[in-house]
Amino acid sequence: MPSQHRCWDGPMTKLTARKVNSLKARGFYGDGEGLYLKAGEGGAKSWILRTVVHGRRRDLGLGSARLVSLAEARTKAREFRRIAREGGDPDTIRKQKSLSFEEAARRVHAQLLPTWKNKKHAETWLATVENYANPKIGKRPLHTIGTADVLSVLAPIWTERHETARRLKQRLSTIFDWAKGAGHYPHENPVNGIKKALPTVKRQVQHMSDSVIQRVIEIEGPEFIDEAQRKYGTGWRIFVGEVAAAHFAPALSRLWYAANMMALYYVHHDDMRLGFGADTTEDYRAIDVRRLKREGLLSPGQAYGWQWSRNGAIVASIRIRTEPGRIILTYRHRHHGGDWQDESYPIYLDTTPCHLGGERHWFRCPAGGCNRRVAILYGGAIFACRHCHRLVYASQRQKPWDRASRRADRIRDRLNWPGGILEGNGWGRPKGMHLRTYERLCREHDAHSDRAMTGIMGYLECLK
Incomplete structure (x- = not known):
C-alpha cells in the first residue's frame, strides 16, 4: 500500500520546485500558510489552498502542478487569502474575471x-x-x-x-x-x-419636409398651397398632410399618417426656440391608464364612453374600444372654431414587471416619432404625452417662495397647526408625536417659512 502524506497544522518544510517534480506517493504535501500539493493516482498533481471564507473552511483549487509553478501557486494563494481576509469570496472573484x-x-x-x-x-x-x-x-x-x-x-x-x-x-x-x-x-x-x-442634447423635431410639400405641388398644382393657406390659415399644414397621406401612404395607414402630421403641427409649432410652453398638465383633458386598469376597463372586448365635465356639465367625451394589446379612441375635435373632424386611431399598451410581482400598465405615445411609455395621455389634435404637447406640471410654474410656502403648509397640517405661515409657530406638539420628530419638523417649517417670506418681500420690493 503506497505511503500517504496527510495535512497537518504544525511546522512543515517548504516545498521546492525539485521536490514537486520528484514526489510520486499519493497524498497531500504542505508548503505552509494553507497551500498544499495534492498528488493523486497516475502522477496527477494539483495545488490546493485551504483557508476560511465567511467563517467556513474551504478548499480552493489553484490549478494543475504541470501548468502552475510553485511560485505562481504561492502568489495565487496569497491573493486568495487577502480576498478572504477582506470579506470576499475568492471563488466568486475568479468566476467574475472569466466572464467578458x-x-x-x-x-x-x-x-x-x-x-x-x-x-x-x-x-x-x-x-x-x-x-x-x-x-x-x-x-x-x-x-x-x-x-x-x-x-x-x-x-x-x-x-x-x-x-x-x-x-x-x-x-x-x-x-x-x-x-x-x-x-x-x-x-x-x-x-x-x-x-x-455627457452634453445635454435638445431633441429637434422637424416640420413637414419641403420635399413632401413639393411633391404635393407637383400633383395638385402651385395654386393648391395658396388656396390651402387662404382657407385654413395657420392650419394649412394639416390639410396638406392629409393630402400627402392620400397620395403617398398605403391605404391602411392614411388616417394614421394624417394623425401624425397633425400631431407634428399642433404640438411642435413654428417657434421651436420656446422649449416647453406655458400650458400645464392641469389645463388639458387626460386619460390615465392606471384608472382604466383599476376599473377593469383594459380587458379586450369592452367598449365604453369617457367624459369630462365642468360645473356639472359635460364638456367633452370620447369612445374607447379595448382590443388585445391596444385601445381604439374615437372622438371629434376642432381647432379654433374650425370644422369638426372625426378621429379614430389606436393607442398601444405596454407592461413592465413590478419588483414585488404583478405588472404595471403603460400607454405608448401615438404622436409621430415619440412612442414613449407613459401613464397619462393629454388631449389635443390627438392624445399624446406631455412631452409632445410641451406641457409642464403646475408645480414647475410656481415661484420659489410659493413652493416653500406650500411645503411649510404641509408640515403645519402634519403638526395640526392652523393653516398659513402668517399664523406663526409654537402651537405645540401633537399628541403621540416623538419629541425628536417634532423638533425636526419645526426646523424644516421655520426654514421653509423664512424662504417664503424672503421671496415674497423681495417680490413686493420689485413692484414698488
Whole structure:
C-alpha cells in the first residue's frame, strides 16, 4: 500500500520546485500558510489552498502542478487569502474575471428574449451592443469595466446619433444590473450618474419636409398651397398632410399618417426656440391608464364612453374600444372654431414587471416619432404625452417662495397647526408625536417659512 502524506497544522518544510517534480506517493504535501500539493493516482498533481471564507473552511483549487509553478501557486494563494481576509469570496472573484462583457451581453439578451413580442426589437437590441460597445469593451473582463469605459462608448455618438446612444445607454445599464445581481460585477453600475458627464442634447423635431410639400405641388398644382393657406390659415399644414397621406401612404395607414402630421403641427409649432410652453398638465383633458386598469376597463372586448365635465356639465367625451394589446379612441375635435373632424386611431399598451410581482400598465405615445411609455395621455389634435404637447406640471410654474410656502403648509397640517405661515409657530406638539420628530419638523417649517417670506418681500420690493 503506497505511503500517504496527510495535512497537518504544525511546522512543515517548504516545498521546492525539485521536490514537486520528484514526489510520486499519493497524498497531500504542505508548503505552509494553507497551500498544499495534492498528488493523486497516475502522477496527477494539483495545488490546493485551504483557508476560511465567511467563517467556513474551504478548499480552493489553484490549478494543475504541470501548468502552475510553485511560485505562481504561492502568489495565487496569497491573493486568495487577502480576498478572504477582506470579506470576499475568492471563488466568486475568479468566476467574475472569466466572464467578458460580450458574453454577459449575450446572456442578458437570451434571458430577455422570451419577454419581447417584437422580433425586430430583439434583433436591434443585441445589434446595437455588438456594433457600438463590443468593439471597445467586448473582450474585456466584466469586472474591469468602469464609468470611463462606458463613457468612451457613448461619447462619440451621443450628439450625432443621440437616439441610438440613449437606447445603448439603457441596454448597458440593463447588462450591468444583471451582472451585479448575478455576482459577476462587484461594483456599482457604471452607467448610473454618467449622464452628467455627457452634453445635454435638445431633441429637434422637424416640420413637414419641403420635399413632401413639393411633391404635393407637383400633383395638385402651385395654386393648391395658396388656396390651402387662404382657407385654413395657420392650419394649412394639416390639410396638406392629409393630402400627402392620400397620395403617398398605403391605404391602411392614411388616417394614421394624417394623425401624425397633425400631431407634428399642433404640438411642435413654428417657434421651436420656446422649449416647453406655458400650458400645464392641469389645463388639458387626460386619460390615465392606471384608472382604466383599476376599473377593469383594459380587458379586450369592452367598449365604453369617457367624459369630462365642468360645473356639472359635460364638456367633452370620447369612445374607447379595448382590443388585445391596444385601445381604439374615437372622438371629434376642432381647432379654433374650425370644422369638426372625426378621429379614430389606436393607442398601444405596454407592461413592465413590478419588483414585488404583478405588472404595471403603460400607454405608448401615438404622436409621430415619440412612442414613449407613459401613464397619462393629454388631449389635443390627438392624445399624446406631455412631452409632445410641451406641457409642464403646475408645480414647475410656481415661484420659489410659493413652493416653500406650500411645503411649510404641509408640515403645519402634519403638526395640526392652523393653516398659513402668517399664523406663526409654537402651537405645540401633537399628541403621540416623538419629541425628536417634532423638533425636526419645526426646523424644516421655520426654514421653509423664512424662504417664503424672503421671496415674497423681495417680490413686493420689485413692484414698488
